[in-house]
Structures are given as structure tokens and as C-alpha cells.
Amino acid sequence: MLPAAGSRALARLVGMPSADFASDVWSRAPLLTRGADLPRDFSDLFGADAVDELVARRALRTPFARMAKEGSTLPERQFTLGGGVGAGIGDQLSEDRVLREFASGATLVLQALHRSWAPVQDFAADLADELGHPVQVNAYVTPPQNQGFADHYDVHDVFVLQVAGEKRWRIRPPVLEAPLRDQPWEQHRAAVEQAATAEPLIEETLRPGDCLYLPRGYLHSATALGGTSIHLTMGVHTWTRRHLVDALVGRVTARLADDVEARRSLPIAPGRSGSSELGFDDDAEVVRTLVAKALHDITVDEVVDALRPTVRAAQRAEPFGVLDQVERAQGPDDAAVAWRVRRHLAAHWEGDGDSVTLVSRVGRLVVGADDRDAVAEVLDGIRDPAELDPELRRRLALAGLLVPVDVRGA
Template structure:
């Protein structure tokens, strides 16, 4: 089922995982892997960047937090009150206090970097596009000689990219295979399996751990900065739950259990067996293509909007005329659904309807090829301008100069780990 990775994805993710197609087919969700730095490695976050985020960007908690001895420090111990637009807020960083606590051994965690730091955003987008699973990112700045959590597993896959300093990792065989979010690690219930990896990461090295892989990490004799990219897998359990949710549409499955069911376990078991047989038969008749569309739509709606440069496009919308050359934006996912009298464009967060009469023009405009607006001459001048401007406004098309700018953008990565 794994489709070949795009050239853009391979270029962005190759320094982290090596051959991207091999990683997706053989490692993702299956086994740990370690990719050592080779040559110049993109650096999506540097120590200077962390300094800027902390001292000049006015982050607000929970975009940052502090952890020490495996526990989060009280937010009040490192935040301050300030006013923004006449509103008092109490979650701004007390920068001096944060720096003091880090100097005393606390780990600074920058959370949700995929939302606000462009190089990390670009990396996470590439991984989302390649894997079709939601991706997030945190960074961890840890003083020398400190250990984070004891051995534990995560309920999401992890790519740990070492950015500065060194960190020692131990990795064990899973105690729980592919745990769901509700199956988090508990030292009372779980014991790590045999040790499978004992290694030190240096800048540019990247360690992949499938969810459920017990691990622990600690700094050695110098400060460490690493980026943790989390992959929140869409599972077959998620799909099954979506399918079962449709049972609410069947009156028989909405009926109450018989009166007195709690007093007759044997009778309940017999009835339950019959009802489960009915449910299995019903499940076999579920509209599979519609369910597949729903699963895909669920993933797309989880992605952050891709509206880079849209403000400029909206402000210059009136300048779009017959001489304008437009192209579908390469990072926007669009699916068309044709009906008797209209064509729907299904975007990540909304559906846009057009008359079926413009279906040929939509096909041309969504092809990825450069299209001169005046070349859509099956429509009159007003009609083609209305159509193209609407697609620009929805973030689907860009004028060729903007599209070229999108193609040339690399998310701002810096080379040289």
C-alpha cells in the first residue's frame, strides 16, 4: 500500500532516515532504526534559534515548559504576567528565571514547534505527506549529566534528531506491541524486554523508535539539544471504530438491553452472541469506499492549514486577469467529487461547490500545469475570472510567480549539523 515517496519528501527526509521508500516500507511501525549523519545535514533548530525563541519571541505557555528529575516544574515558577492589547496574561516566559532553572539542571521543552517554527513545520509537512499520519514536534534542551524519564514507551512513533551536543540512548524490545494512546507505559504493569541498542547520538544522527519501544536517554558531559518528531499513527482500530460508529444509524442496535439482563448472565450471553452475529453481518455490508473517504478526510482535517503566502495573494486578487498564468499550489490536497449538477472540491477543512458546467476548466486548473486564464476560452471573460479568482481565494491556485516562490521554498533549513 506504500506509494513511492515524492522527490521533495526524499530530499527533506533523506538526511534523517536514509532511503525514504525503504524507511516507509521496512521500518515505519515495525522496527527501530538508526541513521548516522552523512555530510551536511539540515538543521531545523539551532541553539541560537532556541535563544531567540526564548528571549525575543515572547512564547506563551504551554509552547514551553520546564522539566526536572522526570517531573514538570510548576508553571508559576518560570512564567510572568504581562499585558497584550490591554489584556493581562500570565503565561509569558520569565526569561531570567527560565535560564536560571536550566543552569541548575532543568530541561527546557519547546512544544508544538511544527506550528510556529518554519524549518520544523516544513520537515513535519514532508513526513505527513510521505506517511499519511499526523506529525508533531517538540525540542528538548538538556544540561550536561541529566536524564529525562526512566525507561518507558511512547504511544506514538518517534524520530529523535540530535541537533547539538551528545545524548546516550538505551532501547529495549517492546513490552506492548503497537500500544494505543490509552495503553501508556506503567512501571507497575510493564517490564522492558531485552536491550537491543545502546548508543550515543551526535549532531545529525537520527534514531527512529516505533510506538511501544521502551527507551531512556541522558546527556553525557555536555549540553544536548534534540528534536523529537512524533508520528501519531492512524490505526486499523481507528478505522474499525469509525465503521462501528455507523451502527448508530441502525435502529436494532439502538434498542435497550432486556429488562433484568443483569440478573441472568447466561441469557444475556446468548442474546449477545446473536446480536454480535448480526453486527458482523452488518459490518460486512458497510459502504467501504465511503468509509475510506471518511478516513482520508479525517487525516486531512487534522493537518495544519497550508496557506503560506495567502495574504499577498488575496490582496492582489483584483490583478488576476486574462494574461495571468496560474498553477495549482503543489502543497494543497484537493479531491473532486462529481454529481449530476455540481462538482465539489474537497479540501482539508471545507468543501467548495461549482456548477458541473465548469468541470473541464476545473480539471485543467487542477492538473498542476501552468494555465493562462485567457486560455479558458470556453467560458466568457467574466466567468473564467470568477472561477480562477475563487480558486485563488480558496488557496488552491497561485499566480505563476507565487507558485514558483512556493516551489523554491525549502522551509528555511540550514545546512551543517
């Protein structure tokens, strides 16, 4: 799946038309884009003040943070502590311990910022929507002249957004092209360490406003130069053909569970447990035939439907204020509220007849057949929610499918 043309978040990260990025760069090659060639820097998304806020005042717990030094991850107890009376959980970030480790050269990694920091949350959701792939975001805060991690590769694509300071990056070709999520670099440690001795394919310094794109598999390491370096890593967890393979295999397994021939016991075979000849050949051929027939009968739509739950679970719908939502939906002036469709719902219809079910990231909602077309037109942007029957509109709002137009992200 390639990025869509005309994207907006992507335009902040690459200095070329989105269609060119999709056809020439995406999943194929690294791309370094200087800040001078981008619309603006990334200071609106994150910065030093955000780091201090998250560390000192948000009671972040592991695994929302970790620290690393000289290629090794530090034990959690070295930078966490209980929060005192009423908040005694012991794995909360301690600014005092973080300070001690950071001052001695450790890198602070603030993880899953797409859940904990609103500007990053909104941007990551937009980017994921445009790419069609889930996005997670970490911040790497590295003291001057230090390196948090040794050469390694990621099993997801990344956009590196330099926010503050400078960092020297060294990029080398993959030792395993397009690695899957269950093929981390540790499985190829010797090859990675050997490859890290070769001359880099790219060796450049990232400065505030610069953006580096790396497809999964490319080896990389980075060292902070003068001043504290802060960068955001936007990890794009790409959907791959392997995901479709897994969905297809799951459908085959489910279909064969309904086939009595696939359920039959294998014949008695005295001595099988002590022999190198298992005697499965004839039955294995029967199974091959059954699987081949199931593969022939399964449609493309069935495979896509099998993957839908995984796709829905990989991202959250747009956030909103619960109390504000209830007050506006149930208030006497509901008709005066301007509503819009909540973003990132990933909704589709199931069933037919007198009622159908709208399935989305926020749950399942049964809709009467008479209302289906109206709701579908609202979701597709053809009809304004104001045109809906008030009770139906209220129901959609309380189900989290509509939000007021003035909520964040509108």
C-alpha cells in the same frame, strides 16, 4: 500505510533507499543513521538561536512549552509569567524563569514547532506528505549531564534529529508492541520500570547530524553529555488498522440507527435490576445478526470516507500570506501572477449533477459542473492555472486553493 519510494524529506533522515526503509524498518525496528551517511546536518531547521528567539521574543504560551527535571514535569508557574501591560496573560514563557530552571538542570521542551517555526513547519509538512501520516515536532533542550525524562515509550513513531551537543541514548524492546494512542506507558509503569533495569538493545551517543528512528513502543531514555544538547523529535502519529475499525463501527452504528429492529425496546423483565441474570441473550443474538448484515453491506469506500474528516483535521494545508494573497488575487494584474496549487490540501469531490463540492483542508467550495473537469485537471497537475477562466482562477485563489508560485515552500 508505508512511506512512498522516492521521498525527499525522508532521504534526509535515513541512510538507505526509501523503499528499503519502508519494507525493512518502518514500524519494525529502530534505525540509527550517522550524519556522515546523510545529505546534510539539521542546522538549517533549528538551533540555539531559534531556541532563544522562541523563548524571549515570540510570547510562547503553554502548552507550546514545558520543562522537566529528573523525570518529572515542572509546574507551569515555575517557568512562565505575564507579559506586562497589554499582554498580561500569565502563562507566557519567561526567559528569566526558564534561565533559572535550565541552569539548575531542567530540560526545556518546545512543543508543536510544526506550527511555530517556519523551517520546521515546512519540513514536517513534506515528511507527513511523503509518509502519509501526520507529523508533530518538539525540540528538547537539555543542559549538560542531565536527563529530562526517565525510561518510557511513545505511542507514535519518532525520528530524533540531533541538532547540537551530544546525547547518550538507551533503547530497550517494547513491553507492549505497537501501542495505541490510548495505551500510554503510564498504564504499564511497573513493566516499564522493570524492563528499564535490563541491558539496552541499543546504547549509543547521538552527535550533530545523526538521526535515530524509533517505532512506537520502544523504551528509551537519554542523557546530555558535554555541552547543551538540542534535538528535534519528529513524532509520526501513524494511522493504524484500529482507526479503520473505529470508522467501520461508526458506519455500522449509523446504519443501524435507520433499522427499526435495532431501535426496538427490550422486553419488560421484572427483577432484572436486582438479578445477576440480565435476560438479554435473545436480543443480543438479534443484534449480532443485524450487525453482521450491516458489516456485509458496508463497502470499503464507505469506511474510507468515514475516516476522511479525521485525516483532513490531522494536518494543515501549506501556509501563505493572507494580505499578499488578497492583493494578488484581486489586483488589476491578476493575469500576470503565476499561480500553483496549494500543497497538502487533501482534496476530494462530493456530489454530482449541476454542481459538485470540492472538499479540502481549507473548506468546501461549490463548483459548477462545467468547471469541474478544468479544476480537477489543475489539482492533478495536468493543467496550468493560467489556462483557467480569470474569474474562476480568482475564485480558487480567494478560496485558498491556489497560491503564487513564489510563496515559501514552492
